[in-house]
Amino acid sequence: MPVQSRAERFTSTSVDDFEKVTGFEIEWKLTPITRITALIEGELDGSAPALTFSETPGVTAAWVDRTDARIGSAGAPEERASANAWSSFDKALAIDVTGEEPQEFVVTREATDSAPRAGHTVITAAPFSRGLVILRNSGDAQLTENVEIVVGDQAALTVVTVQEWNDESNHLASHFARVGRDARLRHVVVSLGGGVVRVNPSIHLVETGADASAFGLYFADSGQHLEQRVYIDHVAAQTKSRVKYKGALQGATARSVWVGDVLIGPHATGTDSYEENRNLVLSEGPRADSIPNLEIETGDIMGAGHASSTGRFDDEQLFYLQSRGIPEDEARRLVVRGFLAEIVAQIGSDDLETHLSAAIEAELSEAQGH
Amino acid sequence: MSNLEIRDLHVSVETELGTKQILKGVDLSIGEGETHAIMGPNGSGKSTLAYAIAGHPKYTVESGSVKLDGEEVLTMTVDERARAGLFLAMQYPVEIPGVSVSNFLRTAKTAIDGAAPPIRGWIKDLDSSMSQLRMDKSFRERNVNEGFSGGEKKRNEILQLELLKPKFAVLDETDSGLDVDALKIVSEGVNRAKANTGLGILLITHYNRILKYIQPDFVHVFVAGKVVEQGGPELAVRLENEGYDRFLSNAVVGS
Ligand SMILES: Nc1ncnc2c1ncn2[C@@H]1O[C@H](COP(=O)(O)OP(=O)(O)OP(=O)(O)O)[C@@H](O)[C@H]1O
Ligand SMILES: [Mg+2]
Numbered sequence: 001m002p003v004q005s006r007a008e009r010f011t012s013t014s015v016d017d018f019e020k021v022t023g024f025e026i027e028w029k030l031t032p033i034t035r036i037t038a039l040i041e042g043e044l045d046g047s048a049p050a051l052t053f054s055e056t057p058g059v060t061a062a063w064v065d066r067t068d069a070r071i072g073s074a075g076a077p078e079e080r081a082s083a084n085a086w087s088s089f090d091k092a093l094a095i096d097v098t099g100e101e102p103q104e105f106v107v108t109r110e111a112t113d114s115a116p117r118a119g120h121t122v123i124t125a126a127p128f129s130r131g132l133v134i135l136r137n138s139g140d141a142q143l144t145e146n147v148e149i150v151v152g153d154q155a156a157l158t159v160v161t162v163q164e165w166n167d168e169s170n171h172l173a174s175h176f177a178r179v180g181r182d183a184r185l186r187h188v189v190v191s192l193g194g195g196v197v198r199v200n201p202s203i204h205l206v207e208t209g210a211d212a213s214a215f216g217l218y219f220a221d222s223g224q225h226l227e228q229r230v231y232i233d234h235v236a237a238q239t240k241s242r243v244k245y246k247g248a249l250q251g252a253t254a255r256s257v258w259v260g261d262v263l264i265g266p267h268a269t270g271t272d273s274y275e276e277n278r279n280l281v282l283s284e285g286p287r288a289d290s291i292p293n294l295e296i297e298t299g300d301i302m303g304a305g306h307a308s309s310t311g312r313f314d315d316e317q318l319f320y321l322q323s324r325g326i327p328e329d330e331a332r333r334l335v336v337r338g339f340l341a342e343i344v345a346q347i348g349s350d351d352l353e354t355h356l357s358a359a360i361e362a363e364l365s366e367a368q369g370h
Numbered sequence: 371m372s373n374l375e376i377r378d379l380h381v382s383v384e385t386e387l388g389t390k391q392i393l394k395g396v397d398l399s400i401g402e403g404e405t406h407a408i409m410g411p412n413g414s415g416k417s418t419l420a421y422a423i424a425g426h427p428k429y430t431v432e433s434g435s436v437k438l439d440g441e442e443v444l445t446m447t448v449d450e451r452a453r454a455g456l457f458l459a460m461q462y463p464v465e466i467p468g469v470s471v472s473n474f475l476r477t478a479k480t481a482i483d484g485a486a487p488p489i490r491g492w493i494k495d496l497d498s499s500m501s502q503l504r505m506d507k508s509f510r511e512r513n514v515n516e517g518f519s520g521g522e523k524k525r526n527e528i529l530q531l532e533l534l535k536p537k538f539a540v541l542d543e544t545d546s547g548l549d550v551d552a553l554k555i556v557s558e559g560v561n562r563a564k565a566n567t568g569l570g571i572l573l574i575t576h577y578n579r580i581l582k583y584i585q586p587d588f589v590h591v592f593v594a595g596k597v598v599e600q601g602g603p604e605l606a607v608r609l610e611n612e613g614y615d616r617f618l619s620n621a622v623v624g625s
Binding site: 315316317319320321323324326327328330331334335337338340341342 | 426447448453463464465466467473477534
């Protein structure tokens with residue numbers, strides 16, 4: 001149990017309301033803050049960056065002002081880097097999903113400038129709409145951003161954020177989601193490239209029957225710190241959540257953090273919740289923190305559970321594969337690929353799934369020095 | 371003619387209480403197309419022998435040799451042994467989450483043959499082996515051994531045996547956990563492999579019933595880490611009736 005309930009955490013959209021970060025705070029103590037000081041404390045460029053969008057029927061995207069009514073509808077920062085982004089952005093990207101046929105909308109950010117930036121995105125899925133929104137990030141960037149996600153009643157939305165940054169890039173993202181009545185949100189975080197990459201989704205199941213699945217996949221090499229703090233907030237009755245994050249770590253200084261907070265509030269009767277984090281450590285040296293927290297404030301729930309494991313490569317699996325003639329390197333690749341493929345398969349975009357399978361393959365050959 | 375020669379094999383395992391000697395001088399010669407049954411009490415070291423031949427890292431070879439067609443196997447890696455022509459059908463096959471049967475089999479076949487099998491012929495072979503083993507096609511897309519019943523796992527082992535075409539196979543209690551029908555189906559698979567490729571077999575079992583389907587040429591009694599008696603198929607019948615008492619006078623199980 002956390003000392004303080006997650007529900008009682010201070011929130012504000014103004015950076016000045018937060019103290020300077022020392023690194024001892026609960027939300028920062030596992031993060032190498034000295035590598036991201038500019039994003040937490042510094043001045044940020046809040047202008048609209050160069051992004052490209054796919055043309056998709058049933059989805060519109062536009063840059064809007066800070067005063068736009070959609071902004072602030074899904075949540076507010078809980079920490080300083082997020083508030084810094086909120087206080088600094090000039091234009092927000094507003095993505096509206098209205099189509100009832102499922103469509104795929106891709107926002108591509110191929111960043112080339114390393115000045116610290118603030119970003120803000122609001123994704124709104126209209127009631128009854130269906131859609132898949134993919135945020136693809138690559139290149140050189142120093143970015144702290146907020147992504148708001150509003151899923152209207154009966155809508156079904158998937159949001160995928162993919163981080164394939166260059167090694168020197170740092171990226172802090174807070175996602176805030178509100179899921180409406182009988183609506184479904186599938187949220188997927190894929191972090192492969194970048195120096196410090198921290199993506200924290202907070203999903204609020206605010207109406208009866210709201211359903212969230214939060215998936216994550218990360219592959220940390222030496223020098224990389226990949227962090228994800230997932231918060232599932234069961235506010236309303238009959239809400240359901242599934243969280244599954246899987247990570248592979250390879251290299252002496254590879255580092256990952258997964259924190260999974262689940263709060264089942266006093267009115268969230270009939271809640272069904274399960275969260276899971278699995279880490280596969282492929283070499284000597286990496287460190288993976290895996291911290292599930294479950295707070296339950298009502299007695300009347302369907303189920304709530306968690307599982308977490310951080311294990312070395314399974315020698316019995318390796319032996320089995322090798323005993324069928326498969327060389328050790330290839331056997332390892334086969335198992336890691338299989339381990340991560342479960343998450344890739346959740347994305348729902350053939351193109352992206354194919355791309356990620358290849359990207360994981362590249363990580364694996366790199367890890368083995370090929 | 372292929373042969374597998376096991377000479378004076380001593381194998382130990384590290385336990386919490388220190389090093390434990392399990393195999394204490396095993397001698398066995400298996401020729402091409404021969405079937406040797408090994409029977410022995412629980413804990414006598416049968417699986418250890420199987421694992422030591424396959425190269426499981428948990429077992430330490432103290433001395434002795436295992437030669438396949440004159441080549442020392444014990445200095446090879448696990449995968450090299452398999453590529454040299456050895457196969458182990460495991461007593462407890464391992465589950466491999468996230469790796470489909472079809473992907474696994476194709477990867478293994480490619481590794482063993484040194485080149486990917488031509489796709490048409492491969493699918494045909496796979497289909498026909500699976501249908502002969504009465505394995506539904508849906509198994510191809512399932513993860514290796516994940517959620518398989520005991521009997522399904524054993525069929526999957528024999529499927530691999532048929533497709534990978536080794537020279538010698540160690541079958542570690544392939545019959546345990548099989549009902550009569552499955553026992554017959556699995557035995558037929560082993561016999562097909564034998565007829566097609568001249569497979570030599572080391573068949574570890576507790577029961578005579580599988581030996582009715584897979585005829586042994588020799589039966590070896592295995593007690594306390596070595597072979598203590600050899601004979602023909604009639605020895606298996608005698609062992610089943612009499613048990614191992616007459617061999618156990620001065621041996622304690624597991625010692
Ligand atoms: N890793 C290990 N640690 C400790 N003891 C072991 C280990 N592996 C094997 N042994 C011991 O070695 C002995 C031989 O085991 P083995 O599995 O080879 O027997 P077996 O003849 O196959 O028995 P069964 O008929 O029950 O399958 C047993 O006493 C077993 O407990
Ligand atoms: Mg055994």
